[in-house]
Amino acid sequence: MATEDSFGPSQDDLFEHYRFTASKGQEPLRVDKFLMNFIENATRNKIQKAAKDGNIWVNDIIVKQNYKVKAGDEVKVLFEHPPYEFLLTPENIPLSIVYEDEVLLVVNKPAGMVVHPGHGNYSGTLINALVYHFDNLPNNSSERPGLVHRIDKDTSGLLVIAKTEAAMTHLAKQFFEKTSEREYVALVWGNVEADRGTIEGHLARHPKNRLQMTVFPEGDEGKEAVTHYKVLERLGYVTLVSCKLETGRTHQIRVHMKYIGHTLFNDERYGGDKILKGTTFTKYKQFVENAFKVLPRQALHAKTLGFEHPVTGEMMRFDSELPDDMVNCIDKWRNYAQHST
Structure with a gap:
């Protein structure tokens, strides 16, 4: 003992x-x-x-x-x-539920909320909220009740949660077989030249900074990752893009967009919190700093989510509005672009 x-x-x-x-x-x-x-x-x-x-x-x-x-x-x-799996304390945290039935629910996660407990984040997570509001959620292989997929702490948007073992298995298979639909909206640095394109490149942990992922274009390391992007609006020194995931790797959009030279706006981990494009004028620097304050996180929102219902077989599709911080930041860039041309 x-x-x-x-x-x-x-x-x-x-x-x-x-x-x-x-x-x-x-x-x-x-x-x-x-x-x-x-x-x-x-x-x-x-x-x-x-x-x-x-x-x-x-x-x-x-x-x-x-x-x-x-x-x-x-x-x-x-x-x-103990590690986080022993610390799944139920917490009365409000959830933004977009849809719910007997076997699943779709939630709109706010930016700043961690999806599951981990080092440094043992409370206040989506999982803590879920185990408070719902009994007997099924566990996946990582002991994370109800969780089928995840998005980063500072990414906002839609997630589907399984309420039964059968729903967990069915939904997880769809994500694995790439039949689910996931569309994100991102604000990225620079003018993305092509109106649309596909980014392919295996992703794995960066060999020197394990908090980052990186692209291995030869495919000699990591897992296959495919992102399809489309330009929504050009705003001078930044571009608003839509990204559809064919795969769902950790930090996939953030790493793929950086790989093609268009780091997400204010993405601290990947260097987007610095002025990567634009002028050297003091007024411009002040403008960008103000834009960072308006949107104090990476400019990424999981806007659309689609999947086949595990019981009815119906194709379900959910769409969410961009959160206020992204809307306000985009408006600032739109106004700046209009007045600087």
Whole structure:
């Protein structure tokens, strides 16, 4: 039986949260910096505390924060609290329900809400809200009740949630077989030259920054990813585009648009929170900064969702309005484009 003493919890009271294997191309890097590149929402203080408490292991040996990670090293981090799947606390958080019946529901997720609990986000998530409002939601393979697919924290828009095991299986199969319909609207940097096009390129974790995904055009790593885009409106230094997903990879639209030179507006993780196109005039810089304040997140909204109903076989299609922050930002760019030509 585990015991505690004045020096804190014993090894038996700790929970393994993360396990990483350094890639072949990994250059020697301090383990605290290495983990900062791997763990979303981690702070330097938290990682250094884990090291100080003896909770960072490399190749099954406890290491200090200045240990240099090398290619092939297996790094794992332990914390006193259990991983998120043990922390699915029901929370009375309002849901914007677009549609509901006996086997599924469609919700419109606001920007800023995390879909499921994870490191640094153990409460206030969509899953916390769902387990409060609905009993006996089915679990998927990742122990995330009702969840068929997901969108990023700072992406707004539509998600379908399964209420039964049969619905979960049926809907998951549609997403896997690419028969579901998903259309996003994005505001991207630059003037997208072609009115429409298709972006193809396998996606995998960036070898040096594991919080980012990157394109492997040769297909030697990662998973197949296909995005079809269409220009909706040209607004000078930015373009409003529609993106239809043929596959649904992590950060797919964000990475694919950056890959063709059109990073999403104010996408901090992929560099869109800097002035990527435009002039050097002070007034322009002030305008862009104001636009960032109006839309303090990446300009991406999951606007349309379509799928076959698991019971009736009916093709269902849902559409949502752009949220106010995106509308206001687009209006600012529209006004700027009209007055700068």
